[in-house]
Amino acid sequence: MKKFIYFLRYRYTIIYKMILFLAAMIIMVYFFPKTARFSYDYTQGYPWTSQSLIAPFDFAVLKTPQEIEEEKEMLLMEVIPYYKYDEKVGDSIHPFVERGFELKWTTTYGADEKQTRKRRTLVFINESFSLLVQRGIRSSVIDRNSNGQISLLKGNQATIIPISSVYTLATAQNLIEQKLNKAGNIDIAIAREVITSHLFQNVTFDEHTTTKEEETLLSSLSLSYGLIQKGELIIAEGELVTAEKFQILESLRIEFVKQVGGTEEYLGTTIGLGILIIIVFLSLVVYLNLFRPSILRHSSQILLILVSMMLFVIPESLLIQNYPDYIYLLPLPLLAIIIRSFFDVRTAMFVYLLTVIIISSFIPDGYNFIFLQLITGIITIVSIHRLSKRRQFYLTSLWIFLSYSFIYVALLLVKDGSLNHIEIETFYLLGVSAILSLFSYPIIYLFEKVFRQITVLTLLELSDTNNNLLRDLAHKAPGTFQHSMQVGNLCEAALVEVGGNTLLVRAGALYHDIGKMYNPMYFIENQTTQVNPHDELSYEESADIILGHVKYGIKLAKKHRLPEVIIDFIRTHHGNRRVEYFYRMAVKEEGEGEVDEGIYTYPGPIPFSKETAVLMMADSIEAASRSIPKPDENILNNLVDQIISGQMQSGQFDNADITLKEINQIKKIFKKMLLTIYHIRIEYPD
Numbered sequence: 001m002k003k004f005i006y007f008l009r010y011r012y013t014i015i016y017k018m019i020l021f022l023a024a025m026i027i028m029v030y031f032f033p034k035t036a037r038f039s040y041d042y043t044q045g046y047p048w049t050s051q052s053l054i055a056p057f058d059f060a061v062l063k064t065p066q067e068i069e070e071e072k073e074m075l076l077m078e079v080i081p082y083y084k085y086d087e088k089v090g091d092s093i094h095p096f097v098e099r100g101f102e103l104k105w106t107t108t109y110g111a112d113e114k115q116t117r118k119r120r121t122l123v124f125i126n127e128s129f130s131l132l133v134q135r136g137i138r139s140s141v142i143d144r145n146s147n148g149q150i151s152l153l154k155g156n157q158a159t160i161i162p163i164s165s166v167y168t169l170a171t172a173q174n175l176i177e178q179k180l181n182k183a184g185n186i187d188i189a190i191a192r193e194v195i196t197s198h199l200f201q202n203v204t205f206d207e208h209t210t211t212k213e214e215e216t217l218l219s220s221l222s223l224s225y226g227l228i229q230k231g232e233l234i235i236a237e238g239e240l241v242t243a244e245k246f247q248i249l250e251s252l253r254i255e256f257v258k259q260v261g262g263t264e265e266y267l268g269t270t271i272g273l274g275i276l277i278i279i280v281f282l283s284l285v286v287y288l289n290l291f292r293p294s295i296l297r298h299s300s301q302i303l304l305i306l307v308s309m310m311l312f313v314i315p316e317s318l319l320i321q322n323y324p325d326y327i328y329l330l331p332l333p334l335l336a337i338i339i340r341s342f343f344d345v346r347t348a349m350f351v352y353l354l355t356v357i358i359i360s361s362f363i364p365d366g367y368n369f370i371f372l373q374l375i376t377g378i379i380t381i382v383s384i385h386r387l388s389k390r391r392q393f394y395l396t397s398l399w400i401f402l403s404y405s406f407i408y409v410a411l412l413l414v415k416d417g418s419l420n421h422i423e424i425e426t427f428y429l430l431g432v433s434a435i436l437s438l439f440s441y442p443i444i445y446l447f448e449k450v451f452r453q454i455t456v457l458t459l460l461e462l463s464d465t466n467n468n469l470l471r472d473l474a475h476k477a478p479g480t481f482q483h484s485m486q487v488g489n490l491c492e493a494a495l496v497e498v499g500g501n502t503l504l505v506r507a508g509a510l511y512h513d514i515g516k517m518y519n520p521m522y523f524i525e526n527q528t529t530q531v532n533p534h535d536e537l538s539y540e541e542s543a544d545i546i547l548g549h550v551k552y553g554i555k556l557a558k559k560h561r562l563p564e565v566i567i568d569f570i571r572t573h574h575g576n577r578r579v580e581y582f583y584r585m586a587v588k589e590e591g592e593g594e595v596d597e598g599i600y601t602y603p604g605p606i607p608f609s610k611e612t613a614v615l616m617m618a619d620s621i622e623a624a625s626r627s628i629p630k631p632d633e634n635i636l637n638n639l640v641d642q643i644i645s646g647q648m649q650s651g652q653f654d655n656a657d658i659t660l661k662e663i664n665q666i667k668k669i670f671k672k673m674l675l676t677i678y679h680i681r682i683e684y685p686d
Contacts, residue, residue: 017299021285024306025277031314032273033321033362038253043415044246053234059255060224061248068223075217077147082206082213083166085136085154089202094129101125101194108190121186125194128179132172136203140168153206166203173199228252276361280354287350294657295343304451308338309355316359327363328426331433332356332373333380333400337393337440338447340381341455352377368411376403380437393441401434454563459503462566463510469560470510476517479525483622484510486677490618494669495611498662505611508569511562512615515553515570519545525626539586543579543600550574550602572612573619575652576604606652613656614666617644621670631678640670 040050063071105118136152142163150166151158167175176195180188228234228248235245284305288296295301312335319327335355340348356373360366380403383396405427412422444455461467465474465485474481488509492502520526522533522545534542553570583600607613620643628635644667647653653663 013299017296017302020299020302020306021281024310025274025281027310028277028313028358029270029273031317033317034269034273038256040249040253042241042246042249044241044243046241048235048237048239048241048245050237052236053249053252055228055230055232055234055252057230057255057259059228059252061226061228062224062251062254063222064247068221071221072218075221076214079210079214079217080147080149080151080160081142082151082153082158082209083138083203084206084209085152086202086204087154089133089200093198093200094126097125097129097194097198098122100198101190104190104194105187108187117185117187121191124179124183124186125191128176128191128195129198132167132175132199133202136166137172137199137201138166138168138203139201139205140170152203153209169199169201224251273361277358280358284351284354287347292343292347295347300451300453301342304342304447304453305339305351308335308447309351309358311335312355313358317362320362324364326429327369328372328404328429329433329436331400331437331439332359333377333396334437334440334443336377336380337384337396337437338443340384341440341444341457342447342453345381345385348381349378352381371411372404372407375407376400379403393438397434397437400437401431404430404434448563452564454504454565456503458563459507462507462562463503465510469514469556469562473514473517477513477520477523477526479527480513480516480520480523483525483626484513486622487512487615487618490622490670490673491611491614493673494614494618494666497669498610498658498665500610500614504565505569505615508566508611508615509618511553511557511566512569512573512619513549513553514556515549515551517556518549518552522546523549525623539582539589540599543582543586546579546582547600547602568608569612569615572605572607573615574602575606575616575647575650576602577647577650577652578602606655608655610656610658610662613653613658616647616652617666618670620647621674625674625678628678631674633675636674636678637671640667640674 040053042048101122105121109118148163149160150163152161152166173196176192180192183191228251234248234252235241239245241249285296295305312330312332316327316330316332319330332352332355336348336352339351343351353374356370356377359373360370363369379399380396383399384392408426408430409419409422412419444457447453448455448458465471470481473484488506491505491509495502495505516523516526522542524532537545550570550573554567557567557570578597579600579602583595583597586595586600607616621640624639624643625631625636628639644663648663
C-alpha cells in the first residue's frame, strides 16, 4: 500500500494528464455515430469505379422521396373529407328565433295588431329555418380538396353528397331572398332581419375523422417497388450509374446501415472508433512531446486543447446524426482561431488538422469535407498569423466565407463539370458559418478565465501604458516607471534574438515593480533630492521595505485582476537572492555570525521560464547601470558579465528553459543596447 501511495504521490501529474486524454476519448466515442459507413462512392451519371458489386443480402429497392410524395398526393386526392352535422344546434336556436320575432313585431306594430299577417310571417320564418337546418349550413372555406363531394356524418352514419347541396351563409341568404320575393302577405323586412340575424352553421369540417381516413390510406402505401436477392449483380465495374442503378445503390446503403446494428457490429464499430481516437491522440502527444514540451507540462493547456476539440467534434457528430444537411453550419475554422490565440501557428495547424480528420471519419463525403475545411483552416490561421487588432476577427470571417465559397464552387466543377447543380442554400449555410466564427472573441475571453491562460490580445491590452494601473505607477513612482520601460526594451530585444514571447515579457516588465508604489521614495530611482529616507532606518527596516515591494506588488496585481502569468514576473524577478547592500552593511556593523540572512532574502521562487529569466537579468543590469557615474564600453561589458555570472552561480536559472548559448547571446544584446542608451555625445565648441 505504501508503494502504491508513493507511486501516486510522485506521478500524480502524469496520471492526471492520462485521465484527461482518456476522458476526452471516451466522450468523443460516446457521441460518435455508431452506424457503419457504406464504403462505396458513387454519383449518378458517372461510371462505377469500384469492382463489380454483388448483393450481400436480400433488400428491397426503395422508391425515391419524389415518387413517394407523388403517390401520397394521389392517395390523398381520393379521400372525401368528412363533415359533421349537428342536429342539436337547430333545435336550440328555434326558441331564440321566435322570441326575436315577437320582440321585433311588438316594437314595430304593437302586440295585438295585424295578427293574420303576423301568423303568416312567423310560419314563413319557421319553414325557412327548417329547410336550412335540414339541408345544413357550412363555412365557405373548403378545408380539403373535396372534388365536389363530402361525407356528411349524421350520428354514426356517413352519406356522400355533393358539397353544393349544403348551404353556405351566402347561398342561404340568396335562398331566403328568393323565397321572400315569392311570399305574399308577410312582413318581408321583419322576416329578412330575423332570419339573417339568426343564421348559423350546423355543418362543420371533421378534421379528426378526415385525418384518420388519410392515415389509413397512407399506411397502405408501399415504400419499395422491387427486390434484389442475395448474390444478384447490382452493378458491374465501369457501368454507368443510371437513375435506376443509383436508387438501387441508395437502397443497399440504407439497408446496410440498418443491418449493422446488432450487438457484435455495434461493439466492433465502437472499438474501431476507439482505436481511431487513440491514434489521433497519440499523434497529438508525440507532437507535443517533440516540438512543444512546455504545453505537455501544463495540465490546463492540455485541457484547453482537448475541450476545444470536443467543442467541435461533438456538435458535428450530433448534426450528422440528426440534421445531415447542416454539417457545414458549424464553423470549424473557429477552432483554428481559438488555438492560434493561445498557442503558436504550428500547434494551431496540427490540432486543427487532427480535429478535421476525426470529424471526416463519420462524414459521408469525407474527401470534399477535408479539402474544404483544411484549406479554409490554413487561410484562417494565415489571416491571424500576427494577431494584434480585434478588427482582424471581422476580416478573418470574410476570408472564411470567400474561401468556403470558392472551394465549394471548385469542387462542384470538378465533380459535375458545370454549375447546374449549385445550391444557393449551401452558400447561406457557409455565410452563417463564417458569421458564427465571430464568436471567437467571447469564447477566447471565456477560455482565458476558465483555463487561466493569456492571449496576444490581452497582452496588448496590458502593455497599453494608458491603463489605470500603469498611469498610477507613472504618477506615483515615475523613476520606477521609466526603469520598467527600459527593462521591457532590453527583454524584448533579447527574446527577438533567442526566441520567446516578446509581448509577454514586455507586459511582465511593465508590471514587475508595481509594488514600489507603496513606498516610492525608498527606492533610489524615485529620489529627486539628496535626502535618503533609509538614513533614518535600521538595516533590517530598510531591507523589509525593499523586500516588501514584491509582496505588495503581488497584492496589487491580484486586486487589479492581472493574469497569473504576469504575476509570476513579480514573484520571480528577484528570485531568492539577498538585498545585498543592506545585508553587507549589517554584516560590516554587527558581524557575519550575528546577522540573520533570511531577513535580507527575497522569498522567491526563482525564474522558471525563459521570459522570467531574461527579465531578472535585464532588471538587475538596468538598475545597476544607473549607478555608474561615467559609463564606458569596458565598464558596461564587465557589469553585464558580472551580474549574469553572479545570478548563474547562485542557481537563479536552474529551473528556466534557457541554455548557456542563449545566455551568451543575451549578454551581447544587453551590452549593445546599453552602449546605445549611454552613448556620450560629442561636445561642440561655444
